[in-house]
Amino acid sequence: xxxxxxxxxxxxxxxxxxxxxxxxxxxxxxxxxxxxxxxxxxxxxxxxxxxxxxxxxxxxxxxxxxxxxxxxxxxxxxxxxxxxxxxxxxxxxxxxxxxxxxxxxxxxxxxxxxxxxxxxxxxxxxxxxxxxxxxxxxxxxxxxxxxxxxxxxxxxxxxxxxxxxxxxxxxxxxxxxxxxxxxxxxxxxxxxxxxxxxxxxxxxxxxxxxxxxxxxxxxxxxxxxxxxxxxxxxxxxxxxxxxxxxxxxxxxxxxxxxxxxxxxxxxxxxxxxxxxxxxxxxxxxxxxxxxxxxxxxxxxxxxxxxxxxxxxxxxxxxxxxxxxxxxxxxxxxxxxxxxxxxxxxxxxxxxxxxxxxxxxxxxxx
Amino acid sequence: xxxxxxxxxxxxxxxxxxxxxxxxxxxxxxxxxxxxxxxxxxxxxxxxxxxxxxxxxxxxxxxxxxxxxxxxxxxxxxxxxxxxxxxxxxxxxxxxxxxxxxxxxxxxxxxxxxxxxxxxxxxxxxxxxxxxxxxxxxxxxxxx
Amino acid sequence: xxxxxxxxxxxxxxxxxxxxxxxxxxxxxxxxxxxxxxxxxxxxxxxxxxxxxxxxxxxxxxxxxxxxxxxxxxxxxxxxxxxxxxxxxxxxxxxxxxxxxxxxxxxxxxxxxxxxxxxxxxxxxxxxxxxxxxxxxxxxxxxxxxxxxxxxxxxxxxxxxxxxxxxxxxxxxxxxxxxxxxxxxxxxxxxxxxxxxxxxxxxxxxxxxxxxxxxxxxxxxxxxxxxxxxxxxxxxxxxxxxxxxxxxxxxxxxxxxxxxxxxxxxxxxxxxxxxxxxxxxxxxxxxxxxxxxxxxxxxxxxxxxxxxxxxxxxxxxxxxxxxxxxxxxxxxxxxxxxxxxxxxxxxxxxx
Numbered sequence: 061x062x063x064x065x066x067x068x069x070x071x072x073x074x075x076x077x078x079x080x081x082x083x084x085x086x087x088x089x090x091x092x093x094x095x096x097x098x099x100x101x102x103x104x105x106x107x108x109x110x111x112x113x114x115x116x117x118x119x120x121x122x123x124x125x126x127x128x129x130x131x132x133x134x135x136x137x138x139x140x141x142x143x144x145x146x147x148x149x150x151x152x153x154x155x156x157x158x159x160x161x162x163x164x165x166x167x168x169x170x171x172x173x174x175x176x177x178x179x180x181x182x183x184x185x186x187x188x189x190x191x192x193x194x195x196x197x198x199x200x201x202x203x204x205x206x207x208x209x210x211x212x213x214x215x216x217x218x219x220x221x222x223x224x225x226x227x228x229x230x231x232x233x234x235x236x237x238x239x240x241x242x243x244x245x246x247x248x249x250x251x252x253x254x255x256x257x258x259x260x261x262x263x264x265x266x267x268x269x270x271x272x273x274x275x276x277x278x279x280x281x282x283x284x285x286x287x288x289x290x291x292x293x294x295x296x297x298x299x300x301x302x303x304x305x306x307x308x309x310x311x312x313x314x315x316x317x318x319x320x321x322x323x324x325x326x327x328x329x330x331x332x333x334x335x336x337x338x339x340x341x342x343x344x345x346x347x348x349x350x351x352x353x354x355x356x357x358x359x360x361x362x363x364x365x366x367x368x369x370x371x372x373x374x375x376x377x378x379x380x381x382x383x384x385x386x387x388x389x390x391x392x393x394x395x396x397x398x399x400x401x402x403x404x405x406x407x408x409x410x411x412x413x414x415x416x417x418x419x420x421x422x423x424x425x
Numbered sequence: 426x427x428x429x430x431x432x433x434x435x436x437x438x439x440x441x442x443x444x445x446x447x448x449x450x451x452x453x454x455x456x457x458x459x460x461x462x463x464x465x466x467x468x469x470x471x472x473x474x475x476x477x478x479x480x481x482x483x484x485x486x487x488x489x490x491x492x493x494x495x496x497x498x499x500x501x502x503x504x505x506x507x508x509x510x511x512x513x514x515x516x517x518x519x520x521x522x523x524x525x526x527x528x529x530x531x532x533x534x535x536x537x538x539x540x541x542x543x544x545x546x547x548x549x550x551x552x553x554x555x556x557x558x559x560x561x562x563x564x565x566x567x568x569x
Numbered sequence: 570x571x572x573x574x575x576x577x578x579x580x581x582x583x584x585x586x587x588x589x590x591x592x593x594x595x596x597x598x599x600x601x602x603x604x605x606x607x608x609x610x611x612x613x614x615x616x617x618x619x620x621x622x623x624x625x626x627x628x629x630x631x632x633x634x635x636x637x638x639x640x641x642x643x644x645x646x647x648x649x650x651x652x653x654x655x656x657x658x659x660x661x662x663x664x665x666x667x668x669x670x671x672x673x674x675x676x677x678x679x680x681x682x683x684x685x686x687x688x689x690x691x692x693x694x695x696x697x698x699x700x701x702x703x704x705x706x707x708x709x710x711x712x713x714x715x716x717x718x719x720x721x722x723x724x725x726x727x728x729x730x731x732x733x734x735x736x737x738x739x740x741x742x743x744x745x746x747x748x749x750x751x752x753x754x755x756x757x758x759x760x761x762x763x764x765x766x767x768x769x770x771x772x773x774x775x776x777x778x779x780x781x782x783x784x785x786x787x788x789x790x791x792x793x794x795x796x797x798x799x800x801x802x803x804x805x806x807x808x809x810x811x812x813x814x815x816x817x818x819x820x821x822x823x824x825x826x827x828x829x830x831x832x833x834x835x836x837x838x839x840x841x842x843x844x845x846x847x848x849x850x851x852x853x854x855x856x857x858x859x860x861x862x863x864x865x866x867x868x869x870x871x872x873x874x875x876x877x878x879x880x881x882x883x884x885x886x887x888x889x890x891x892x893x894x895x896x897x898x899x900x901x902x903x904x905x906x907x908x909x910x911x912x913x914x915x916x917x918x919x920x
Contacts, residue, residue, distance in 0.1 A: 130505050238771075268762075269766070272763065281793055323867070373817075392504075489736070
């Protein structure tokens with residue numbers, strides 16, 4: 061007699077009809093040479109010799125996963141995030157995603173040679189256009205800039221502002237100075253003028269120890285310690301008066317979770333009430349600035365022990381219109397569109413989180 | 426309860442695994458030193474394809490820096506968030522009592538027994554082969 | 570006023586470096602008199618910042634707030650009818666790069682605390698200070714004076730050059746356990762590195778606010794480096810740290826550990842379990858939400874009613890100095906635990 065064997069299937073299909081917009085995807089370059097057509101000759105040689113990353117920041121914490129990726133996210137023979145077809149199948153189609161926002165983590169601003177940083181930023185944006193945005197209408201992207209040079213960053217923003225597929229400016233959480241400092245203002249001015257939010261994303265290396273109390277030992281701390289770095293940036297942006305200066309500037313906090321935000325708002329308000337003489341340029345309480353100017357992505361979503369605590373968190377936060385779902389594909393701490401947001405979240409709020417808030421912020425159809 | 430043939434015994438070498446689908450469930454069948462275990466390939470955390478994950482030793486340390494390894498090849502780590510599961514029991518390492526992945530009994534039966542006993546076809550036609558009386562087959566039992 | 574209240578954070582201030590002369594070797598008396606060195610000049614409490622001293626704590630002739638025992642006694646122990654008060658002298662020893670200057674001043678401060686505070690006021694206990702940036706010298710001082718019954722804690726500024734979980738600090742924890750002393754991680758510290766991962770903020774208000782992130786990094790380090798596995802008897806108090814951020818940190822640490830446990834396999838339990846077992850936090854200043862219910866939710870989210878310990882944080886200024894406010898307005902039995910029970914158990918004080 062014969063018998064039939066069942067077919068292997070790699071992942072269950074998502075059975076949902078809800079709209080999903082993914083506000084944080086990390087596409088990658090399969091081969092640095094892809095950037096050559098977009099780089100001046102002077103920098104092609106440098107790229108071939110030294111690559112894109114910086115070689116001696118001291119901020120190396122080996123990830124637990126190769127390429128920090130889900131082990132099932134490797135296209136055959138390629139690195140995770142580098143193959144558009146694979147990404148379409150495993151992410152966009154798998155989860156029926158309406159739009160995905162690309163935040164490739166090539167931080168031009170980490171480069172210490174200023175001209176190289178400028179050239180890389182321009183080249184990376186060209187690569188995004190030709191290899192990702194042109195072929196896939198569901199994708200949008202951030203503008204990669206040399207964020208450590210406000211004028212250069214502003215020029216690159218100008219260059220991309222007319223392409224409506226660039227919806228955000230990418231900054232990392234760890235920079236050479238706190239992001240509220242004046243050196244970054246020209247960049248904010250350009251972003252504000254063109255209606256582009258700035259996204260402050262997990263990562264970066266500004267040449268400092270990755271905590272305010274020195275270098276920790278473990279990748280655990282590099283990864284789990286990012287909320288502290290992001291919080292410092294929030295503090296800086298508020299207290300430096302960036303939002304008084306740029307009243308239409310929007311900021312998105314990406315890949316830091318968000319459960320720390322209510323107690324941070326309480327602490328900043330108290331600090332301001334007591335120390336406001338030092339910062340007379342602030343016209344309102346810090347929490348008011350935060351509520352007006354900030355959005356944040358969900359991943360890696362915190363997982364309190366009880367659904368009731370998650371409900372309390374959302375209630376304390378009271379920023380229902382500012383929460384943006386994200387997967388962080390293809391990274392290992394990927395949040396599943398089907399399961400990451402607790403089922404106990406009311407339907408109306410879930411719809412906002414999963415797509416409507418992003419649709420409004422990034423002006424998507 | 427229904428039993429499904431998923432492989433011949435010699436298809437899954439020691440240390441190997443086979444991924445199958447039975448009645449809508451993705452299942453991984455593992456060979457630990459000649460014993461067979463089947464786990465649902467869906468991580469209870471966020472539904473990741475658990476049985477595609479890397480397999481390794483149990484890692485412990487009594488004090489900082491004192492790494493000790495045991496049970497080589499018996500800990501399965503989810504491809505996504507790396508939650509660790511004991512292949513033998515399906516229990517998660519971080520909360521064995523409460524967090525676990527479904528396990529299915531695996532039995533070995535020979536072709537002669539299958540000819541007369543009850544068995545069921547899988548839902549998809551992907552591979553067909555003859556049941557031979559001198560071969561041994563792995564069967565996974567599920568609660569439909 | 571409750572009949573039993575324990576104040577876990579009072580700041581006694583060194584009136585001047587001359588007050589330490591009786592406890593300094595001759596070399597230092599002469600050197601301080603003739604050189605530019607007059608003790609630390611960096612501070613986590615700049616005189617011009619409103620938070621550094623509440624208005625009624627001002628003393629005549631420019632003496633630092635908190636340097637007069639009589640005034641301090643009236644404002645704290647008597648005002649709150651406290652059974653015990655725990656002194657934390659924040660003298661910025663960590664800002665001194667000379668190990669010998671730091672070590673000699675630490676000894677002097679501890680002797681000064683014994684003679685001028687502990688001997689004169691039986692309700693007082695104190696943290697002993699150490700040259701924290703030199704762990705070997707810190708251990709020497711702990712071994713020298715840690716047996717004194719008035720010292721119950723070792724003062725470490727939360728802002729350090731290296732995270733407190735790293736191995737260089739293990740000898741300090743070994744000494745702490747040996748002398749049965751709590752490790753007190755305290756607001757502030759001026760070791761020379763910036764207080765954020767992105768360098769120096771512009772304003773003191775930012776540095777003040779950023780202390781919470783420093784505490785978070787330190788708690789993470791202590792847990793992840795396995796300090797509580799290496800030293801199961803160790804107790805750590807977070808002082809003047811705020812506490813409303815703790816549940817969100819617990820959630821993130823627990824989530825992280827479920828996946829990255831293999832990198833740090835000596836962390837055998839949920840991080841939040843270690844926190845509840847080994848760590849306590851003082852109440853002031855409270856980063857309080859505007860909704861009182863939210864504060865109760867946060868306390869509930871900690872998963873333990875034993876974590877909070879009442880403090881005045883005298884003479885630092887907060888929003889709310891009212892004596893009918895938090896935590897006196899908490900429901901029982903939480904109230905009694907917070908105002909005295911938890912400190913009594915943690916510092917092992919009898920009634």
